[in-house]
Amino acid sequence: MAGRSVSPGAALLRTSRMFSMPPPIPSPTGDYSSATKHYSPSATIPFPTHLAVTTTSSSRLAGDWGFKRPFPLKTTTDTTYPLVRVKKVDSIEQVTDFDSASDHVITLRKYQEMALPVSVPAVSASRYHKSVFEEDSDVTALDDEKKKEMVNKRWKFTGPWLAGMTDGDFSRFLEKTVRGRRIEFRAFLRETLAAEMTTDQAKAAREAGEPEPPKVTASEISEQQLNDFMRVLRVERMTLYNLVSQFLDLAPVDVDVSLRLLGKFMPGSAKEFENGSPYGISGPPITHPSAGISYLRTRSFLENHTLYGPQKHHAPIQARILKPTNLATQNFRPSIGVAGFVANTTNADTAFNAVRGRGTTKFQKQLFGFELEKRGGSKVYVDLSSATIDSFGKIIINVDESSSESEVVQKELAGELAEGESVLEHLVRARERAQERSQIPLNPRSGLSGMNSYNRLQGSASNYGLRS
Template sequence: MAARSVSPGAALLRSSRMFSIPNPIPASPGDYSSATKHHSATATIPYPTHLAITTPSTSRINGDWGFKRPLPLKTTTKQTVPLVRVRQMDSTEHITDFQSASDHAMTLKKFQELNMSISMPAARTNGFSDKGIIARLPTSVFEEDGDITAIGPEQAQATESNRWKFKGPWLAGMTDGEFGKWLDKSVRPRRAEFRAFLKGVYAEELTKDQRKQATLDSLPVPPEVKASDITEPQFIDFLRDIRQDRLLLYRHVGRFLDLAPLATESKYIPNMKPLRPQDFDRENPYSTNGPPITHPSAGLSYLRTPNFMDNHPIYGPQKYHPVVKARVLKPAYVSSGSHEPAIGVAGFVAERASDQKLFGRAITNPRAQSTSNLELDGRGGHKLYYQVDSATIDSSGKVCISVSDPPQNSMSELVTKELVGEDGMEGDVYTDAMKDDSTEISRNLRSNNAHRKRPIFGNRQSYGLGNTNQ
């Protein structure tokens, strides 16, 4: 049966972004070491691959989601959040294959509530900046020296230690089979082009050497050496020379193929040719684990810095950001070799700060009991408050969140508990501070509330969070 023809206008609308669903992006690369491990089949994948579609409540009742056939009410009306992802518009059974998309959509909303900025990997900030000053942690991915997306051929070499986008692959992340296919398809057919590239490099070196010698001898500046002026014996001697200098050869190959950087330059320093100068730029932040598959922010947050001040409705500007309630997903169990607990924050498994990992195992630490023992009585297990320090995106597209214990002298945890009315706290921070005249918060509260006739306690009702009639 021949397909029904459509008008050019209808065909244009069907192929436009307004009326068509974009193709799904490739899934995250799998871990080859996980073949013998058991994982949940319903676990959330690292990042979404399909478009999330929603519909108003009036259309949801009728099963209308904007497709040519309605979706079943028995499945879609049970979802708390009306979000679906379509895996196949028309299957062989002539049905729409879909599933709920609330996992990634709600995770995105929870992450945005943290008001966190995406920062560069830690390798970027452990060194010195261009001005010789120790770089501060963390560094945003939207800084001008790292957010490099559109560059010309003449800027590729100058920005290779800063940028994250490369035309070539990251060789350390390829298997033997992938590497062999890449050599046969993309490298071996470009032998003649690579020889022409090396001739241009050799011509530039000869030009610099001749002009340097002319300056020392007080002679006129010689003309520029062109690649066509180089004879075949000269070029063969040049190839023999760079083959003995692995560091120089790897740099030429990497710049020709525009390969993602590798952190292997230091081990070739003993094999460098004497009296040959080399420029060592700062290490690329993605040389250890590979460049990201998308923009380093992944579109999760467009904040450039976390250096802003939160304003409390009663206590005024706060020194620290509000702490976040985290869940102990898996406690530490030394017998099985798991020395670190799994902490869940906003739908992600976070990692604690390195300086607090050892302290967290101490018996005297009151938080160590919650992270070492399994809670069976309370719903959801142990829950602790943590301060979110930074968030980064690794090379596979996963979100890496770093958390730490709240500062000991701060009252951020108490203020957060008072705001949500947790543990029966009804203005305890306010009352205790007003009783103690020696603390700084007491003086601030007295000055800020001198005009009030009676104290205003901070809880869900006073903040208007418990009013459902509005």
């Protein structure tokens, strides 16, 4: 049965973003090692694939979500927030297939509340985190010369990442994309050889004190010269790889040091393989490196406390211990949940690692065991370090040990301190313990954490309206 014809104006409105939904993006690829693992069927996928739809409270009670038929109230009013994802507008049974979209939307809101910018994956162990919105790397409109110069900085490539392809995908890529471009590649090599000959002739003329000769064009390269150049490239593998990468616009691959040194032992040449791309180890991202979850460029701002003024550290985030440290099972670092994500802890000698000993502080006691009497499990305060997006679209959050002063300030603001305990008393005790170790006379007017003296106004739960 043929579909009903519509006017050109109606067809335009149907395909516009105002009256139509974008098609779903492909689901994230699965992990090949997950065949022997057990995962929850209700676990949130790394990134959303469908558009999230919301409506007002009055329209929600009437089942009106902007579609051709109302949604059932029994399934749309039992959630806190009106958020759904529509998998199929029309089905064979003439119903709309939908489910709740609160998982990704609420996770996005929680992430944005942390004010954590997205950084480029670090190439080295440096603590400097570069934003994905820096002008020298966040550029997509590039010519051929700029693409060659920014190969280790840019994130968008027209070619695939060879290190992440399977044997079958690589064979299909060679058959469908590479084999039919032999003539184009020979023309590309002609232009490359002409540019090298022009550079060599100009250098020789400058050394001899002669005028610079005219540039060599690709049409002046004979077949014999081109064949000799290709024979040289078969020996200089690194040069050949660079030329093939430029021609196919391949994403960079991090090469082992032993392979990188091969360019130094070529007879008559001392060329090195350029390396250093942040996406060379795990591959370039499938979308923009920020994934649209945050548009902040930096976290360099001060948080102003209502009583204590500007703070040296950001407010720590309360995290949940999903899996404690267990030396018997060789789980030397705990699994920390932050805002719906499983965060990574630092490799340094901090309280998260088992290097400092076991159970010496209250913080470490929580890391080494479950507290079954607590509702929701054990929770600790952590400091956010950085966040990156890997090549599979997953958000990687790195956390560090929080400052003791900022943790007490946050606990006081949340009303979690014990009765009679204050930030000032905590700072005085910490300073006294430091004085006992260093044997330096205590000056009560020295000032602590931005406070000019001990006589500043003290905060408590009643000051914030948490207790009457």
